[in-house]
Amino acid sequence: MLEPKTTELTNDLIEKIQQAKQFLEQASRVACFSGAGLSADSGVATFRDSETHALWSQFDPMELASPEGFADNPRRVIDWYNWRREQLSNVEPNPGHTALAKQRDLVQITQNVDDLLERAGLDTKRILHLHGTITHDHCNHCGYSEAVELSQSPSYRFCKKCHQGEMRPSVVWFGESLPDEAWRQADQLCRNIDVLMVVGTNASVYPAAGLIEIAKRHGASVVIVNTQASDASHLADIELIGKSGVILPSLLEGLQLNSF
Numbered sequence: 001m002l003e004p005k006t007t008e009l010t011n012d013l014i015e016k017i018q019q020a021k022q023f024l025e026q027a028s029r030v031a032c033f034s035g036a037g038l039s040a041d042s043g044v045a046t047f048r049d050s051e052t053h054a055l056w057s058q059f060d061p062m063e064l065a066s067p068e069g070f071a072d073n074p075r076r077v078i079d080w081y082n083w084r085r086e087q088l089s090n091v092e093p094n095p096g097h098t099a100l101a102k103q104r105d106l107v108q109i110t111q112n113v114d115d116l117l118e119r120a121g122l123d124t125k126r127i128l129h130l131h132g133t134i135t136h137d138h139c140n141h142c143g144y145s146e147a148v149e150l151s152q153s154p155s156y157r158f159c160k161k162c163h164q165g166e167m168r169p170s171v172v173w174f175g176e177s178l179p180d181e182a183w184r185q186a187d188q189l190c191r192n193i194d195v196l197m198v199v200g201t202n203a204s205v206y207p208a209a210g211l212i213e214i215a216k217r218h219g220a221s222v223v224i225v226n227t228q229a230s231d232a233s234h235l236a237d238i239e240l241i242g243k244s245g246v247i248l249p250s251l252l253e254g255l256q257l258n259s260f
């Protein structure tokens, strides 16, 4: 399905947003679960972008984002992440990020590895990065971690602490499990909320997408904001089709949501 170029707040959509607002107003505890669609409005590069890029299109995602790919050619993997970091350094949070960041007591469970929610002003303590974060590297031997400058990311290097391991991006690669603590907190939260907002995800990547089912099974209502119907559509109590950068500011205006 082609994505709409713009999202217009039609009468039909406005009415649905009002319905969703009522769900949120009546809820004591809410959480937000987001994916690539949230950052797409900012122009964050995705795998699809690298598929059309002159240099990177020749590589399979498994060569660029897996432990095997890193073992095979670590320089190539680091160069690819640094290309993505450079792109990320040139984009800004969009109104969707800003609307979410104004909800200071709302926990953000995100599959995004970018730092746009943080840059929109959200406290890092309120964000659970299920797939890690591209803003950090860590040693694959001792775990030593350091933040990297997005516009000047260091090239392939050994760990300066143990001198044995190699520094790699702190993102979850194909075949790797999710960070224990972030997953534990997200899972626990989704069992104890009244409404789960699901923003900009096609809900096709597991286990992360399973959080929507967990929330639903434990009695939460599900409000979806996405540019198209997704694998989670059948779980939605209300589905708002359109860009999150347009819908979220309207949906969250005047609300003070809480995850605790």
Ligand SMILES: [Zn+2]
Residues within 6 Å of the ligand: 139, 140, 141, 142, 143, 144, 159, 160, 161, 162, 163, 164, 165
């Ligand atoms: Zn080390």
